[in-house]
Amino acid sequence: MTYCVGLRLKKGLVFMSDTRTNAGVDNVSVFRKMASWENPGERVVTLLTAGNLATTQSVISLLDERTKAPAERSPSILEVPTMFQVARLVGDSLKDVIQNNADTGQTADSSFNATVIVGGQIATSEPTLFMVYPEGNFIESSCDTPFFQIGETKYGKPILVRAYDQEMDFGDAVKLLMVSFDSTIKANLSVGLPLDLQIYDKDSLRISYQKRIDSDNEYYQLISNGWGQALKEAFLSLPDYTL
Amino acid sequence: MTYCVGLRLKKGLVFMSDTRTNAGVDNVSVFRKMASWENPGERVVTLLTAGNLATTQSVISLLDERTKAPAERSPSILEVPTMFQVARLVGDSLKDVIQNNADTGQTADSSFNATVIVGGQIATSEPTLFMVYPEGNFIESSCDTPFFQIGETKYGKPILVRAYDQEMDFGDAVKLLMVSFDSTIKANLSVGLPLDLQIYDKDSLRISYQKRIDSDNEYYQLISNGWGQALKEAFLSLPDYTL
Numbered sequence: 001m002t003y004c005v006g007l008r009l010k011k012g013l014v015f016m017s018d019t020r021t022n023a024g025v026d027n028v029s030v031f032r033k034m035a036s037w038e039n040p041g042e043r044v045v046t047l048l049t050a051g052n053l054a055t056t057q058s059v060i061s062l063l064d065e066r067t068k069a070p071a072e073r074s075p076s077i078l079e080v081p082t083m084f085q086v087a088r089l090v091g092d093s094l095k096d097v098i099q100n101n102a103d104t105g106q107t108a109d110s111s112f113n114a115t116v117i118v119g120g121q122i123a124t125s126e127p128t129l130f131m132v133y134p135e136g137n138f139i140e141s142s143c144d145t146p147f148f149q150i151g152e153t154k155y156g157k158p159i160l161v162r163a164y165d166q167e168m169d170f171g172d173a174v175k176l177l178m179v180s181f182d183s184t185i186k187a188n189l190s191v192g193l194p195l196d197l198q199i200y201d202k203d204s205l206r207i208s209y210q211k212r213i214d215s216d217n218e219y220y221q222l223i224s225n226g227w228g229q230a231l232k233e234a235f236l237s238l239p240d241y242t243l
Numbered sequence: 244m245t246y247c248v249g250l251r252l253k254k255g256l257v258f259m260s261d262t263r264t265n266a267g268v269d270n271v272s273v274f275r276k277m278a279s280w281e282n283p284g285e286r287v288v289t290l291l292t293a294g295n296l297a298t299t300q301s302v303i304s305l306l307d308e309r310t311k312a313p314a315e316r317s318p319s320i321l322e323v324p325t326m327f328q329v330a331r332l333v334g335d336s337l338k339d340v341i342q343n344n345a346d347t348g349q350t351a352d353s354s355f356n357a358t359v360i361v362g363g364q365i366a367t368s369e370p371t372l373f374m375v376y377p378e379g380n381f382i383e384s385s386c387d388t389p390f391f392q393i394g395e396t397k398y399g400k401p402i403l404v405r406a407y408d409q410e411m412d413f414g415d416a417v418k419l420l421m422v423s424f425d426s427t428i429k430a431n432l433s434v435g436l437p438l439d440l441q442i443y444d445k446d447s448l449r450i451s452y453q454k455r456i457d458s459d460n461e462y463y464q465l466i467s468n469g470w471g472q473a474l475k476e477a478f479l480s481l482p483d484y485t486l
Contacts, residue, residue: 154397158426162471163478174484183401199486209486219484228405230477235406237476238469241417241462243442243452 001190002033002151003181004048006117006129007173008141010166012202013119013127016177017048018151018185020192034196035060037067037078040206043122045077045086046198050151051114051134058097059114063090083122087130087138090118095136115150120200127202155187156180170199170209178213178223195220244433245276245394246424247291249360249372250416251384253409255445256362256370259420260291261394261428263435277439278303280310280321283449286365288320288329289441293394294357294377301340302357306333326365330373330381333361338379358393363443370445398430399423413442413452421456421466438463 004017017033031053038044047063049056066076077086094116101112113134121127129141131148141148146166149157159179168176174197184191194214201208213220247260260276274296281287290306292299309319320329337359344355356377364370372384374391384391389409392400402422411419417440427434437457444451456463 154430155401157430158398158401159474159478161429162474170486171483174486175481176478178484179478179481186404187397187400219482223481226481227477230480231402231405231474233480234470234473234477235402235419235422237473238418238422238466239462240414241421243413243417 001188002050003153003156003184003188003191004033004050004117004150005147005156005160005177005180006046006048006119006141007147007164007177008119008127008129008166009146009168009170009173010202011169012204012208013046013121013129013200014170014173014177015046015048015117015119015196015198015200016174016181017196018181018191019194019196020190021053022190025189028192030194031057032196034198035064036198036207037064038205038207039078042205043078043120044200044205044207045083045118045120046200046207047090048117048150049114050116052112055094055097055101055112055114056116059090059093059116062093062097081122082125083118083120083128083130084140086120086122087118087132087140090116090130091132091136091138094132094134098134117148117150121202121205123205127200152184152188152191156184159183170201174199175223178220179227182220182224182227193220244431245293246396246399246427246431246434247276247293247360247393248390248399248403248420248423249289249291249362249384250390250407250420251362251370251372251409252389252411252413252416253445254412255447255451256289256364256372256443257413257416257420258289258291258360258362258439258441258443259417259424260439261424261434262437262439263433264296265433268432271435273437274300275439277441278307279441279450280307281448281450282321285448286321286363287443287448287450288326288361288363289443289450290333291360291393292357293359295355298337298340298344298355298357299359302333302336302359305336305340324365325368326361326363326371326373327383329363329365330361330375330383333359333373334375334379334381337375337377341377360391360393364445364448366448370443395427395431395434399427402426413444417442418466421463422470425463425467425470436463
């Protein structure tokens with residue numbers, strides 16, 4: 001499993017992903033699930049991936065190869081003019097990789113599946129987020145649904161739903177994501193540290209901030225320990241049920 | 244889907260279940276998922292069920308029939324001497340019902356599956372909780388795992404893990420369950436009001452308290468609205484991330 005979140009704020013975009021991959025509980029590894037391409041001053045595109053690791057690595061390699069071989073006829077995500085077309089490219093690559101593997105005789109065709117969050121900004125258009133499905137189609141974030149989660153989404157959703165605010169600043173957004181990830185990590189062995197964090201400041205057209213957060217990270221420890229206590233106090237502040 | 248929780252406390256047992264059943268999103272009904280048998284002064288047994296409704300109703304009817312026809316050779320849950328044997332009876336009934344339906348030619352044998360939480364106290368033995376699987380086998384609660392959830396368990400788990408305390412009194416326990424159910428109801432359409440609540444006071448050997456909580460319930464509304472606010476304040480109380 002995996003847990004990745006992309007948040008769209010008034011101030012820009014915030015991405016966080018875990019790094020645990022597993023085939024069963026006895027085969028656990030660390031892999032980065034966040035990939036970025038930038039052409040500073042012109043565009044930034046960030047991908048978060050969940051699902052079959054061979055599929056997601058293939059998709060990222062394919063997209064990456066195209067950016068490095070501009071002579072090839074197929075367009076690259078550093079060239080297409082809109083984020084919508086970036087999402088389409090990602091969707092097409094994803095669908096192709098899944099179908100290529102499914103054709104080899106494997107019957108459980110869902111086992112090669114993957115889901116992708118892609119976000120970024122190109123030139124003067126607004127920053128945006130898309131969620132791309134294994135079938136290659138995708139949806140765009142909106143005011144009503146300003147964030148996307150993929151992977152093990154359930155444990156960390158209640159706090160996102162309650163505390164997200166599109167006006168929040170990046171410091172608050174990172175805090176929110178840390179709480180959401182910590183709740184998930186505490187509940188599901190298939191989501192694990194370290195975490196990758198990336199922040200995109202609207203209209204900067206370059207990656208604004210990147211950080212790998214491991215178990216030694218002081219802020220993560222502060223949140224992980226402090227949230228339990230804060231939650232208990234919140235719970236105690238509510239009136240008791242009278243039988 | 245469904246959401247049911249059974250809590251084991253020092254003071255006794257607390258059970259809560261939702262009442263929504265659905266076949267797709269366009270076929271929604273209200274059914275009670277909590278069943279109890281008592282022989283006041285001697286034993287109380289309570290069942291919470293999740294899964295295929297035809298299966299769970301069948302299991303409850305079978306168990307109930309046996310208590311009313313004591314002439315039958317098979318033992319009833321009002322007669323067996325221990326909670327362990329109650330769990331075995333429930334497991335056997337569950338396995339039989341699932342297998343009988345699966346034999347009719349339906350290939351998706353998992354579609355008749357169901358899971359059951361059974362708890363109670365018999366005479367001088369300790370009150371206890373079991374979780375019974377579709378295969379008929381079961382596990383018993385312990386100090387390390389003092390509560391069981393079935394159905395849509397993920398959204399409501401983080402608060403249970405953080406705020407549960409075996410020393411808590413019944414008022415606190417009901418508050419905890421309300422928060423856990425409210426988080427789930429807000430996130431998943433297949434879990435819905437009204438809720439059924441039952442409390443068993445240790446060594447009383449009778450059902451101590453029963454209540455159906457619907458959307459008009461003042462305490463539920465207080466928790467549902469108050470928890471969002473309390474959670475936001477808890478979130479604000481933590482230090483911000485410094486970029």
